Amino acid sequence: KQEVTQIPAALSVPEGENLVLNCSFTDSAIYNLQWFRQDPGKGLTSLLLIQSSQREQTSGRLNASLDKSSGRSTLYIAASQPGDSATYLCAENQGGKLIFGQGTELSVKP
């Protein structure tokens, strides 16, 4: 059974700090991996998509990496802001269906 694990489950940091969120998956034969942001009670906003042939993707202050051999992905957030407070979910695409991690709840304190 494919599993996606995210650590930590929750993280609280002061504004301005750089941080890393971790995602691990059990099946290396992934199609791609996607990072999402979810605000409380809301839907999902796509942040970054990494294809299986890529090693990383960047968008603004966000950088996501993918290492299929170790089954790991990281989301790096630079210079965090209170507006970054949300739950961050990674999802592995198994060729048509997404398998989600449990998410990391991030709180950035002013």
Place this chain on the structure above:
Amino acid sequence: SAVISQKPSRDICQRGTSLTIQCQVDSQVTMMFWYRQQPGQSLTLIATANQGSEATYESGFVIDKFPISRPNLTFSTLTVSNMSPEDSSIYLCSAFNRATGGSHGYTFGSGTRLTVV
């Protein structure tokens, strides 16, 4: 990437009743999906909505409880039938376009927050 309009955004329903959730995509997409997110949990796939045929359900989900329609490539509905308080969750639809080689990944609707009383 595709933009999905999902409605209603929230509802409070009496047990034993049914609610139909709609998703409209602004462009044709090859695949549409329905997810459930129970309180404090991550997302679980309910089913893949197939255009013009019966949906493909994941283990633990059945058509009688969650009938799904997808009459064309831009629209789908999910009905939560004979509701009980355990059905209180956020329901989300998602779209994926194989025609673009998946270059935009999955797009999600804004979700429907359902409370059953």
